[in-house]
Each structure stands twice: as C-alpha cells, then as structure tokens.
Amino acid sequence: MKKVIFYLSLLVWTILFIYPFLWMLSATIRPEQEIGGFNIIPSQITFESYAQVFAKxxxxxxxxxxxxxxxxxxxxxxxxxxxxxxxxxxxxxxxxxxxxxxxxxxxxxxxxxxxxxxxxxxxxxxxxxxxxxxxxxxxxxxxxxxxxxxxxxxxxxxxxxxxxxxxxxxxxxxxxxxxxxxxxxxxxxxxxxxxxxxxxxxxxxxxxxxxxxxxxxxxxxxxxxxxxxxxxxxxxxxxxxxxxxxxxxxxxxxxxxxxxxxxxxxxx
Amino acid sequence: MLKQVRRTFLLIKTMKILKIITAKFAKNDRIGYALVMPYIVHFCLFIAFPFGFCFVLLFHKWDIVSEMQWVGAGNFYHIFQDKLFFKAIRNTFTFLLVHIPLQIGIALFLAEMLNQKIKFRGFFRSVYFMPVVVSGVVITILWDQLYAQDTGVINMIFVQLGLPKMPWLTSPYLAMPSIAIMATWKNVGIYVVLFLVGLQNVPKQLYEAADLEGASHWYKFSRITLPMINPTMLMVVILSTINGFNLFIEPYVMTGGGPMNSTLSAVLYIYNQGFYFYHMGYAATLGFCFAAIVFLVVFLQRKLVEQKPLD
CATH class of the missing domain: 1.10.3720.10 (MetI-like)
Structure with missing residues (x-):
C-alpha cells in the first residue's frame, strides 16, 4: 500500500513535467479555435499552424x-x-x-x-x-x-x-x-x-x-x-x-x- | 675606430647571452606558450578589454554614434535616483524569495524519493530533467499559454477545484512569483540530480547508527541528511541567485517587464537602456552595479549557509 502511494506520487510529478509538453504538441496540430482546455486529444488534426510558421x-x-x-x-x-x-x-x-x-x-x-x-x-x-x-x-x-x-x-x-x-x-x-x-x-x-x-x-x-x-x-x-x-x-x-x-x-x-x-x- | 669595435663586440656578446637565455627559455616554455596563446588572445580581446572599457563607460554618456561625453560621476548620481534600478533589484529579490525555497524544497523532495530503492529511477530522473535541456524561449512561450487568464490550463484546473481564476501574469503582485514558479519548473531537474549525488554520498553507517538509537525520520533528515548535503545546498543557492540576476528571456517574452514594471529584471533593464535607448554609458553603469550586488549577495549567502564541518 505504501509502495502504491509512493509510485503514484512519483507519477503525479511525472505528469507535471510531461503534460505541458504534450499539451503544446497537441495545440500545434489542432485548429486555432480549439486551443485551450486540458484535453490533449485533438478532434481533428491539421498542420495549418506549421504551414504558417514556414510561410512567415x-x-x-x-x-x-x-x-x-x-x-x-x-x-x-x-x-x-x-x-x-x-x-x-x-x-x-x-x-x-x-x-x-x-x-x-x-x-x-x-x-x-x-x-x-x-x-x-x-x-x-x-x-x-x-x-x-x-x-x-x-x-x-x-x-x-x-x-x-x-x-x-x-x-x-x-x-x-x-x-x-x-x-x-x-x-x-x-x-x-x-x-x-x-x-x-x-x-x-x-x-x-x-x-x-x-x-x-x-x-x-x-x-x-x-x-x-x-x-x-x-x-x-x-x-x-x-x-x-x-x-x-x-x-x-x-x-x-x-x-x-x-x-x-x-x-x-x-x-x-x-x-x-x-x-x-x-x-x- | 676602437669605440666602434668595442661596440660591435659588446653587441655580439649581449646577443650571445640573449640567445642562451631564449634557448633555455624556449626549450621548456615555448610549447606551453604556444598552446595557451589562444587563451591569452581571447582573454585580452574579449575579457580584459571589455572589462577595462567598462570603467571608461562608467564616466561617460555615449550613444555609440556621436562623440563620447564625459559626465564624471553623473551616471552613478543618476542611478541612485533611478526608481527603475531599485525596482529591478526588488523584483530580483522577489524572484529569489519564491524561487530558491521552492527549488530547494521540490528538488530535495524528489531526490529523496529517487534515492529510495525504486524501479525506473533512470526514467523518472530523465523526465524531471527534460525541461532543463529545452530552450527557455520554448518554456516561456508554453507557460505564457498555461498562465493565460481565461483560456489557460492552470486557471481551468483552479476553477475545477473551486478556486477563483488568478491573474497570473497581469497582476503586478503575482507576475514575478509566476515567473519564479516557471523557472523552478524549468531548472529543478538539475538540482534533483545534484541533490541525488549529494544524498548518495552520505555514508550509510550514519543512518544505521541512528536507526539503532531509534531516531525518527525527521531526526535523521535534519541531523544527518541536511548537514551532510550542505555543500550541495550552498551550490544550489548560489546558482539560483546568479540565475535570478541573469533573468532575461522570461520577462522579455512573457510580460516585457510589465505590469507596472513588476517583472523588470536586472538584465532586461540593462538591455532596455543599452539597446532600446542606446544609453551605453548608463547601461554599463547599471551592469557594474548589478554585478557588484551579485557579488555581495553571493558572498553573504556563503557566510550564511556554509557551516563548519561536523565533528
């Protein structure tokens, strides 16, 4: 039991360090108006943002x-x-x-x-x-x-x-x-x-x-x-x-x- | 005639002596000098010269384009009346006041956890270290979104927890602490690793002896662990302080020094004075004063944190 709590807290910290990066990645491949919120799975994938970066x-x-x-x-x-x-x-x-x-x-x-x-x-x-x-x-x-x-x-x-x-x-x-x-x-x-x-x-x-x-x-x-x-x-x-x-x-x-x-x- | 012969003779003699000296000198030293030559050139050009020239700038007003103008102690006189100078110092201390305890607390906690007998230690360590390798620009752009007042993830979590939305970057009271939290998130990985090394170097016998005496967890931590990792602690404090005084890209991208100059950092102020207003003399004076403060603060921290070794 103690071990479970121990690993769980390590996992919480892991999420704390990884989640922002995943959020960033997902924000770049979804339509602009969908950005925001903690859901990191985009409903549709678009590379419009990257295209704009390369163009600008x-x-x-x-x-x-x-x-x-x-x-x-x-x-x-x-x-x-x-x-x-x-x-x-x-x-x-x-x-x-x-x-x-x-x-x-x-x-x-x-x-x-x-x-x-x-x-x-x-x-x-x-x-x-x-x-x-x-x-x-x-x-x-x-x-x-x-x-x-x-x-x-x-x-x-x-x-x-x-x-x-x-x-x-x-x-x-x-x-x-x-x-x-x-x-x-x-x-x-x-x-x-x-x-x-x-x-x-x-x-x-x-x-x-x-x-x-x-x-x-x-x-x-x-x-x-x-x-x-x-x-x-x-x-x-x-x-x-x-x-x-x-x-x-x-x-x-x-x-x-x-x-x-x-x-x-x-x-x- | 005689004089001339004598003179030539003397010349030959001195040349001979010189030759002996240089030969002896060269045999031992020439290679060494040749190898350190790049350092000497680099030092003269990019360290000694700028350092010396800084003292010229201290007493001049200059915008690079026109003539230098001697102002005596004018720059220093100006600095002591410059509200923004003191504001930048205060902001840096606000940053350090949040950053250092948070950094030490979290890093020590995570290092303690990783120092147990666990699986996947390498994995956890490399996850916590990831933000360290990523450019500060990326972290800042990312956290700028996370901190956003209405759409930011952090405020959404706050709302879920029944807390009010916080004006992370728009309130003059919260902006600098917010940047300090972000900087902690970015840098804590280094200090986890440093503390982990420190913890692994504590002799196991000390804990075993304490266990025999029936010491509590807290007792062991405060009487064995903390004193033993004191050198690491000092290093963390000093490195964080220097980081704090070098803070630039975070406020530059996130807030531009605002709101109400509450995130104006030392380097950002130098940058603005030097490369926005082209007040080269004044910017150099600011740099000089900030550097003096860094030295003073680090010196005091050494005195405060450094302990005498245990008997």
Whole structure:
C-alpha cells in the first residue's frame, strides 16, 4: 500500500513535467479555435499552424544558422580548450599558474559587467550582423578549460612521457594520445558548449538584426514578441515546438550524457 | 675606430647571452606558450578589454554614434535616483524569495524519493530533467499559454477545484512569483540530480547508527541528511541567485517587464537602456552595479549557509 502511494506520487510529478509538453504538441496540430482546455486529444488534426510558421519566417534557414554556429563553437572549444587545458595541466612554463588563476577568475565574472562593452567591441570590429560575433568570442570558455585540465591531470604521466620519448610533438600527444582516453570529458564539454550556444538568446538578440542571420531561438523569440504571429497561439506554439524538437530528440537518445554533463557543470 | 669595435663586440656578446637565455627559455616554455596563446588572445580581446572599457563607460554618456561625453560621476548620481534600478533589484529579490525555497524544497523532495530503492529511477530522473535541456524561449512561450487568464490550463484546473481564476501574469503582485514558479519548473531537474549525488554520498553507517538509537525520520533528515548535503545546498543557492540576476528571456517574452514594471529584471533593464535607448554609458553603469550586488549577495549567502564541518 505504501509502495502504491509512493509510485503514484512519483507519477503525479511525472505528469507535471510531461503534460505541458504534450499539451503544446497537441495545440500545434489542432485548429486555432480549439486551443485551450486540458484535453490533449485533438478532434481533428491539421498542420495549418506549421504551414504558417514556414510561410512567415525563415525558420529552416535559422535552424541551419543555429546548427552552424553551435557546431563551430563546439568544435572550436574542444580544440582550443584541450590545448589550453593540456598546457596548464601537464606542461611546465613560467607564468602557468598566473594563467590558471586568470581562468578561475574569469569563471566568476558576471555577465552584466561584460555585456555592453563587448557589444561595443563587436560594433568596432564591425562584427554586428555577422557570424563572427556569434562564434569567435565564445570558442574559449573558462569552464571547459578547467574541466579538461582536471581530466588531463588524471592521465598517467608514464603514458605521456613514453610518447615524448618516441618523438611525438605535444600537439600529437594531445590529439592522438590524450584525446582517445578523455572521451567522457570531451563529451561533457561538448554537450555543455553545444547546449549553451544552441539555447543562447540574449547575445544573438543584441548583435544580430538581420532575419537571415538569426539563430533559431532568437527568430522564434522575435516572432512571438514582435507580433508577427498575430497572436495566433497555435502558430507561436508551432514555432516553439520546432525549436524544441531537435533538442528533445537528441535528449531521448543521449539522456544519460545530457544529465551527467549538464548537472556536473550546474548549468541551466 | 676602437669605440666602434668595442661596440660591435659588446653587441655580439649581449646577443650571445640573449640567445642562451631564449634557448633555455624556449626549450621548456615555448610549447606551453604556444598552446595557451589562444587563451591569452581571447582573454585580452574579449575579457580584459571589455572589462577595462567598462570603467571608461562608467564616466561617460555615449550613444555609440556621436562623440563620447564625459559626465564624471553623473551616471552613478543618476542611478541612485533611478526608481527603475531599485525596482529591478526588488523584483530580483522577489524572484529569489519564491524561487530558491521552492527549488530547494521540490528538488530535495524528489531526490529523496529517487534515492529510495525504486524501479525506473533512470526514467523518472530523465523526465524531471527534460525541461532543463529545452530552450527557455520554448518554456516561456508554453507557460505564457498555461498562465493565460481565461483560456489557460492552470486557471481551468483552479476553477475545477473551486478556486477563483488568478491573474497570473497581469497582476503586478503575482507576475514575478509566476515567473519564479516557471523557472523552478524549468531548472529543478538539475538540482534533483545534484541533490541525488549529494544524498548518495552520505555514508550509510550514519543512518544505521541512528536507526539503532531509534531516531525518527525527521531526526535523521535534519541531523544527518541536511548537514551532510550542505555543500550541495550552498551550490544550489548560489546558482539560483546568479540565475535570478541573469533573468532575461522570461520577462522579455512573457510580460516585457510589465505590469507596472513588476517583472523588470536586472538584465532586461540593462538591455532596455543599452539597446532600446542606446544609453551605453548608463547601461554599463547599471551592469557594474548589478554585478557588484551579485557579488555581495553571493558572498553573504556563503557566510550564511556554509557551516563548519561536523565533528
């Protein structure tokens, strides 16, 4: 009996977390005037809302923009931060600790302080309305450096020394010796970087004004706020669903990695 | 003539010394420097420069297009008379006051449940985590509908339960708490996982010892569990606080900061000042002040929540 109540309460919470998503999905495939109410089974199915989204905003283009930006930032972060993390964690050089402290300090730097000056820098570099502003400032991240450094430090010294004796260059050591045994750390950093970049809205809203260059979350935001959706709920929700779908699909396949990565970093 | 020879000689000698130094230096260090070079470039360009330039902006009035105008402490003088600045701080604290206890309560409750011997733990955990991975924009658009006064699902449930319809997003008193509830729903999954890890790290012997003494559930929870997961608790409080001060997309999409500026958040106010009115100097000053407040609050929370380890 106690067990039944226990599982029942877990189930109630499950519904609390799943139901809104199902409601959203059902709202996008039913006629506009039927939206509202908790019934999630539509009386008739129509894809009118999706058709309107595709007709009104360049959402496919935005999807590929987002994908391009997120993939580039993730690849860049993995390469650069591996190099930096390896140097800080495994090499000896003058001023190494100073650089490590700098990394730790930048981790604590609040976003509010940087926001305006960084935008002005983008203006001065004429990177406004360009992919550069979405990619270049974010390819080096303090969290990624710290996580990779920590993982690299756990690699046995003998392995790296052996590679050095064999005449491996440090770059080859990083990418041929260290990388294959650091897959868990690379996955973690990769997922965190990809997700933060994919979901970022504030920065694109600031630096991108041209519809063709907008990222997907930004375009959906502007669509919902800017009145282009003509306060049609189904259309707004359809845009939101299109934005959520790729991530939810990826999540259902790799949930274990997602949870471990995002929880270890404590990120949103 | 002699002078010239001497000079060349000296030059050669110094060059030799320099060469020895750089050779020695390079052998050990060159690779290291080469590898951290991207960080140094990134740091100078995207962190040190903006940070330094922030201090220039603090004392200027500027709309990017025209000339910068020196205003001395004018921005700070303005900020202390700016009702919206204080309003944004108050709103953030309203948010935190609802968000943090709710977050800790629900996350701890769910983590405790999942920490029992249960089937499908992985399934439940991944369900509770789902809103975390979805973009805040999606969550906000969705909850905007759920909160709707006449057609929203939440009010329909309220009516079914015999409660009055609530003006979730249209009342200045309710709007910020509503956003805080939504943010809790979105983020609680992370904290469930964090607490679950914390709970699993509590040594079983402690509970066994307490069981031998016939301790009650509550006693075990308050005297063993809570002190043991204190570090996790501190992390949750600090992360939620930082989240609260970074709140932007939720009010931007849902309420635009209204009604009556009751959901104007720190970042939203910076955004409005900077990118709506183009008051760059003032927006930077706002950012500086908010950042200082974040530091202060996090520092105080550390002092308050952090306990000395148990003997």
């Amino acid at each position: 905003i360049p959402i496919v283009r935005a999807f590929f923009n987002s994908l391009f930006v997120a993939l580039t930032v993730t690849t860049g972060t993995l390469f650069l931060c591996s190099m930096i993390g390896y140097a800080i964690g495994r090499l000896q050089f003058l001023g190494r600790d100073i650089i490590f402290y700098l990394v730790l300090i930048t981790m604590m730097l609040p976003l509010q302080i940087i926001l305006i000056p960084l935008y002005i820098l983008m203006v001065k570099l004429s990177w406004v309305n360009s992919y550069y502003s979405l990619i270049v400032p974010w390819t080096v991240s303090a969290i990624a450096i710290v996580m990779l450094r920590q993982y690299f430090q756990s690699i046995p010294r003998a392995l790296i020394d052996a590679a050095r004796i064999d005449g491996c260059s440090e770059l080859r050591i990083i990418f041929h010796i260290v990388w294959p045994i650091s897959v868990p750390a690379l996955i973690t950093v990769g997922i965190i970087t990809f997700m933060t970049t994919w979901n970022e809205v504030l920065w694109p809203l600031i630096v991108i004004r041209e519809h063709n260059l907008m990222t997907m979350p930004q375009l959906v935001t502007i669509f919902a706020v800017g009145g282009q959706a003509e306060s049609l709920l189904g259309v707004q929700l359809a845009a939101a669903t299109l934005l959520a779908l790729p991530v939810i699909i990826a999540y259902t396949f790799f949930q274990k990695y997602f949870i471990e990565s995002m929880a270890t970093s404590g990120l949103k």
